Amino acid sequence: MLNAQELWRNRLNHHSKEMGRYLRLMFNDHFAFAMFFFLAGLAYVYQQWLADLPEGFPSALVIAIILGLVLTYSPIRTMLKEADLVFLLPAEAQLGSFFRNGIIYSYITHLFTLLFIFVALGPLYFTTYPERSGSDFLVLGIVVVVFKAWNILSHWWEINSRVGWTGYIDPILRTLLNGLTIYFIVVGNAWVFAVITTLLFFGVMMYDYTLAKRRRGIAWDLLIEKEQARMQAFYRIANLFTDVPHLKKTIKKRHWLVGLLKSPIPFQQDQTFDYMYRITFVRSSDYLGMYVRLLVIAGALVYWVPNFWFQLGFAFLFLYMSGFQMVTLWHHHKQLEWLDLYPVPLERRKQALLKWLFQLMIVKTFVLGIVFLLLWNLIGVAIVWIGGAIFSYVMVYKYLVHRMN
Known part of the structure; x- marks a missing residue:
């Protein structure tokens, strides 16, 4: 029984x-x-x-x-x-x-x-x-x-x-x-x-x-x-922090956004992974939504928080969170063995992802600077745009590259 x-x-x-x-x-x-x-x-x-x-x-x-x-x-x-x-x-x-x-x-x-x-x-x-x-x-x-x-x-x-x-x-x-x-x-x-x-x-x-x-x-x-x-x-959610083998991937077409992001990529062999990571970011159910949500929350907090130092703190905090969570793109195709058949060196694959992560963080830096500009806080604009660019570069090419390894 x-x-x-x-x-x-x-x-x-x-x-x-x-x-x-x-x-x-x-x-x-x-x-x-x-x-x-x-x-x-x-x-x-x-x-x-x-x-x-x-x-x-x-x-x-x-x-x-x-x-x-x-x-x-x-x-x-x-x-x-x-x-x-x-x-x-x-x-x-x-x-x-x-x-x-x-x-x-x-x-x-x-x-x-x-x-x-x-x-x-x-x-x-x-x-x-x-x-x-x-x-x-x-x-x-x-x-x-x-x-x-x-x-x-x-x-x-x-x-x-x-x-x-x-x-x-x-x-x-x-x-x-x-x-x-x-x-x-x-x-x-x-x-x-x-x-x-x-x-x-x-x-x-x-x-x-x-x-x-x-x-x-x-x-x-x-x-x-x-x-x-x-x-x-x-x-x-857990997959944004670690590899989750139980996760069932869902794909969304988003034709117009895919076309917008892939159009600048030249049709060359060494651009294979540039294309792949952009498409994965857009069409996967995990990354684009998280990126946009973090951007909206960061912009709202920067706009409404009355304290200047808290505004800067939130801006750099959400920059960090975006880079930290988007790096899981590296493991997104871990189960696809045919990727190893591409005649493209592994180092080129790493460079493609790091370049895309840096571009994503630069876009978020630019948008957060616009929020400071709407508040007519020119000091905040300068700090976020200059400091955010430096922070994005250091985080991607000095910190996230070690996490990928």
Whole structure:
């Protein structure tokens, strides 16, 4: 007879080891220092912003939107594998405790993120409502914790109902009702409306439960698909720091961008890897998105942070992060043995990647300098453009070249 509890413990133990192995590689000394500086800078910016919080700022609406979205996003970890659709499906009746443990585990892990965001919103809450006591904020916290459990249960029943339209309508309804309930509680004088939206949310949850009970079974294929998608998302992040053999590569065409980047490359043998790394950067699902996100975040921080030295710090920090993460392009084609058949020396391949990394960092340096120019901070423009160019050269040709070796 199948022991569901033992199966769950084995799956959880394997999952913890898998995550721990990659997390240790991701949070190395360099990245940990960068994250510490980033969080410290955000805390400083947040504190300065609260000190100058404009009168009439819609704090209740902002808190409601943030918490509403965080409450709605409630993926469930089941630790299922593709082969389970064949080997465990016949024993579905014995796996009640297995799936129950998955729901409880998901709830506990989500609580860490939820409580971190909730505590971070505390200063905004008390700045806007200085007359409120800690007990008022505690009541809001209890509501948030309860609603998180309801959202996870509702999502579980919605998946197993297999009713296609609920996958689109249900998250929208839950986000709306989550946000409205939080908003009415934060406002403080609309408790009647908060009770109404709570009852409506409970009604949506019970409707999901009814649909799931009619189905009478577990949606194995959907749960496995979602579990694999979450693991692949984690692997894509980990792949920016180390080689991940479990990662399934996804390719996007992006014809216009490919044409734009390959047009300057001459049709010559020694330009083979110049072409390849540019195409890989654009068409892979890992690199272009990360590069653009880091650029947008860096530009926003430089523009909004009031302190000049923090602005410079963020500019150079994100330059460093871009170079550090893009160097994983070197290992992107590690499994393709036919690359060794190219009549191009290995040293030329290294030069092609280093040249492309340097160009990427120079582009980011130029854009960040434009942000300083918009602020009419000419000293910042000079420091970022000159210092950023020197920093990019040293990092690529002195530091990243050793990481490639």
